[in-house]
Amino acid sequence: xxxxxxxxxxxxxxxxxxxxxxxxxxxxxxxxxxxxxxxxxxxxxxxxxxxxxxxxxxxxxxxxxxxxxxxxxxxxxxxxxxxxxxxxxxxxxxxxxxxxxxxxxxxxxx
Amino acid sequence: xxxxxxxxxxxxxxxxxxxxxxxxxxxxxxxxxxxxxxxxxxxxxxxxxxxxxxxxxxxxxxxxxxxxxxxxxxxxxxxxxxxxxxxxxxxxxxxxxxxxxxxxxxxxxxxxx
Numbered sequence: 001x002x003x004x005x006x007x008x009x010x011x012x013x014x015x016x017x018x019x020x021x022x023x024x025x026x027x028x029x030x031x032x033x034x035x036x037x038x039x040x041x042x043x044x045x046x047x048x049x050x051x052x053x054x055x056x057x058x059x060x061x062x063x064x065x066x067x068x069x070x071x072x073x074x075x076x077x078x079x080x081x082x083x084x085x086x087x088x089x090x091x092x093x094x095x096x097x098x099x100x101x102x103x104x105x106x107x108x109x110x
Numbered sequence: 111x112x113x114x115x116x117x118x119x120x121x122x123x124x125x126x127x128x129x130x131x132x133x134x135x136x137x138x139x140x141x142x143x144x145x146x147x148x149x150x151x152x153x154x155x156x157x158x159x160x161x162x163x164x165x166x167x168x169x170x171x172x173x174x175x176x177x178x179x180x181x182x183x184x185x186x187x188x189x190x191x192x193x194x195x196x197x198x199x200x201x202x203x204x205x206x207x208x209x210x211x212x213x214x215x216x217x218x219x220x221x222x223x
Contacts, residue, residue, distance in 0.1 A: 045212070
């Protein structure tokens with residue numbers, strides 16, 4: 001069964017550093033998403049991407065964040081200058097009809 | 111805006127007990143409703159869904175019925191197992207195409223033998 005994959009599974013970085021989180025969506029899906037889940041809190045929407053452009057973004061997705069689909073398979077989330085409060089689990093999802101989630105990347109900013 | 115409210119956890123049950131996790135929503139139009147499950151150390155997995163009023167989603171013994179009149183989508187299982195221990199998230203997707211999921215806060219279920 002096809003699945004969404006994410007790399008790395010864990011990332012530790014220093015405050016102010018740039019991080020890139022990678023996702024490989026399911027191949028015939030058209031919409032792509034990033035969500036995050038701060039420890040113990042609800043899953044929050046960050047951004048959606050369709051037809052090679054952002055289709056929707058939340059207030060969390062400020063200028064420090066960017067997304068890219070550099071080739072036909074990868075979908076990346078970049079955080080330019082990480083802050084302590086960016087520590088969270090980041091989930092990628094893709095869909096045709098129903099959203100399927102990857103296993104997540106746990107980001108720890110020190 | 112649209113929102114989802116779930117019962118607060120944790121919920122602690124003995125094996126074979128009956129489970130109900132309440133979920134209510136606020137939305138314009140006719141959203142689709144979902145239950146996702148997150149097992150320890152893993153990502154979110156779709157458990158079941160319903161896309162219109164009175165639809166019943168079911169999977170792995172879990173059921174939920176889309177009740178428009180009470181704006182609810184309560185999750186039920188007749189006999190829980192230890193392996194059902196996880197965090198359960200109720201979510202909705204607005205009626206417009208491409209919209210993101212809106213999640214509840216999640217309910218932690220712990221089942222003991």
